[in-house]
Amino acid sequence: MYIVNKSFADDECVYEMAMCINCREAMNEKLSEESRVAMFDFIHDHANIDEREQELGSDADVADYISHCITCDTDVSSLKNYSLGGMFAGEDLIKGVFPMLMCGKCEEKLNETISEETREVWDRFIGEHFPGPPSEVRLPTHKPVLI
Numbered sequence: 647m648y649i650v651n652k653s654f655a656d657d658e659c660v661y662e663m664a665m666c667i668n669c670r671e672a673m674n675e676k677l678s679e680e681s682r683v684a685m686f687d688f689i690h691d692h693a694n695i696d697e698r699e700q701e702l703g704s705d706a707d708v709a710d711y712i713s714h715c716i717t718c719d720t721d722v723s724s725l726k727n728y729s730l731g732g733m734f735a736g737e738d739l740i741k742g743v744f745p746m747l748m749c750g751k752c753e754e755k756l757n758e759t760i761s762e763e764t765r766e767v768w769d770r771f772i773g774e775h776f777p778g779p780p781s782e783v784r785l786p787t788h789k790p791v792l793i
Contacts, residue, residue, distance in 0.1 A: 653729040673771065677764045684759035692717035695743055704741040711741065715749040725749050
């Protein structure tokens, strides 16, 4: 199983990453406890995951999962920046908590809750695994949001 994260700016994918579950867990262990708690609390306080899973189940169209920001419920059609996250087993999308969409504004709010230690871990990961994008492209630093 693996997670895929894509970040969009004006309908253009500017960042895409896939990470296996084992690597995701290893990355999660590197994040500060303060950040892990803060990210969990942010999602818990701003998204009703249980209600969403009951409403959508596992039979809903993918579009239904990603039609609105998971935390503020803003319609995707009005968003300039957002990220998508999905969990896969082989080629199959696993529906439940994922797939999800988070708007740029909510990502920024979530980003404000993470520690400097976590920012450094994430920036180091990006630097080691995504060397040398074109100079005009801004990679999403400081935001391990949907991973």
